[in-house]
Amino acid sequence: MTEISELGEFGLIRRLTEGHETVQSSTRLGVGDDCAVLSYPDSDIVVTTDMLMEGIHFDLQYTPMKHLGYKSAMVNFSDIYAMNGRPRQLTVSIAIGRRATVEMMDDFYAGLRLACSRHGVDIVGGDTTSSLTGMAVSLTCIGNVATGEAVRRDGAKETDIICVSGDLGAAYMGLRLMEREKEIFNRQREEGMEAAQPDFAGREYLVERLLKPEARRDIVERLAEAGIRPTSMIDISDGLSSELLHLCTQSHTGCRIYEERIPIDYQTAAAAEEFNLNVTTCAMNGGEDYELLFTVPLSEHDRVAALDDVHVVGHMQREALGCVLVGRGDGAEEFEIKAQGWNHAEKSGTEA
């Protein structure tokens, strides 16, 4: 392992950034000056930023640096796609603690570069500094969208239908799994036992969803190919409940979604049962799914429902009717959706 002090700050930056050509025609100047220079004469620009802190957003005990780099980038790309944009440039700031090695940074950048190459994104700048304590990562992603075509959170209409991509709750179950295994591992070591490496056979999907999420470019492209423009869109980072409330609040609508329609993978369901958790709670509040939640006009119902990996989960309604989750089966109970959880809702007159 190589100490970072052997290279120095400039040496490390050179090692991490040199010899990588930019690929986007909009990148006029990349790393190596006071600023990057970009050119977007014919489209709008979308910008998003995220900060990830060690101990809050990631645990280096079970997060490989390469995965951390990959995920950090994907989280930002996901925000760009959620605006109907395409990611093009990324700036990467990273503060590293005393325990960090050059090889750890190489791995982090390998993950970043893999994510960037898959989505055609240039790394155009950043900052590398030291931290007295844990690691901090801050990324800003810049993308573009045809002029006026950005999809915001506030465009949903009362009659729109609500769609979700992929499936929900798996990353949260992956997190629970990792936390449990970490506890077992640490306890075994404290007791002086040889700690066994955890076996995730049959739960690979959950671990992958936690450590290596994929931003849903495919969904945005599929919608564009079908000529369907969502009226509102958001990515699911904090959980379906929270994101639904964002769309409803900003669009001044209520919503009505159906528990039985929420897409859940069988590994998620099996793990929820094992942990004695309500799987719908996990899907509604788990977070970190990085799926897309969007609304389309009712007239697009059949076309959007036919799209691969897109699921219609409910519909918008008048704001006064509130945000409601309808339980499974006949004579189902209704629940009011809250940001973290949901409560029994009073049955509304029109919806028996």
Place this chain on the structure above:
Amino acid sequence: MTEISELGEFGLIRRLTEGHETVQSSTRLGVGDDCAVLSYPDSDIVVTTDMLMEGIHFDLQYTPMKHLGYKSAMVNFSDIYAMNGRPRQLTVSIAIGRRATVEMMDDFYAGLRLACSRHGVDIVGGDTTSSLTGMAVSLTCIGNVATGEAVRRDGAKETDIICVSGDLGAAYMGLRLMEREKEIFNRQREEGMEAAQPDFAGREYLVERLLKPEARRDIVERLAEAGIRPTSMIDISDGLSSELLHLCTQSHTGCRIYEERIPIDYQTAAAAEEFNLNVTTCAMNGGEDYELLFTVPLSEHDRVAALDDVHVVGHMQREALGCVLVGRGDGAEEFEIKAQGWNHAEKSGTEA
């Protein structure tokens, strides 16, 4: 004092960002969606990012939060001006430790907003999160420049003259002063004495340069008004030596600057004497001045020398002649400029 947990993350973000109108016509959508939306159809875009870590870049014992916010913004604006750009939008990510209060965040944002309002910049996004340890701040600034008019580090010619704005070394002397007073204060408290508040009378300029630097928009505007386009430019954040070497390396030139021409304020000189430091060393290596270092063609000498607060400090030369500092007086010694300090240079044949 109000605990941040009383407001929650969303409550804090609302408090810090609500009710602030955007002023830039290029800002199509600000805070409150997955991304900000910007429009720059008729110019190039410049992007810069900086990360500031508690204990590395700032010490909360003597850095008021309002100053920290102000400086964080200015440091980024400075990079934009150093490209010949104008700052327009800012994203603000901040990770806050357990000791942080709502009032501290209010003060930080008050400083940010003051800097932004002075430079006409919109805050268009960001991320607010918690930190297990110290505070971390990451800002990204977006600006614009007429298409093709960005001034890079690599455009200097061998015959260009070298200019510096303002004066150098004051922020470094301010830092030394603050560190000394902090030590005295802490020692007095450890000894159970009532610690006296330090008196900075006669050194106000040094303290202000450290805590409240000003990005040099005025210089960039003055150059534009005079119709002088620098061939290369950089802002002085790491010290004159380091920045000169960046320009020379990237432009494939050497340089020759004159010690007697380096602009130094009398408070800086007086403090250097008090601390028994070589004032030129402080100016060359001190850093955090946020002045502009730039080159212009020799033909512009008289016009640039006539500009208010611009100082001609030397000239570029052939790369083979190296980077040289010429000492004061007749028969002056010559020194090779190195990134941190400089050594005796072998006298070159042509320069006796």
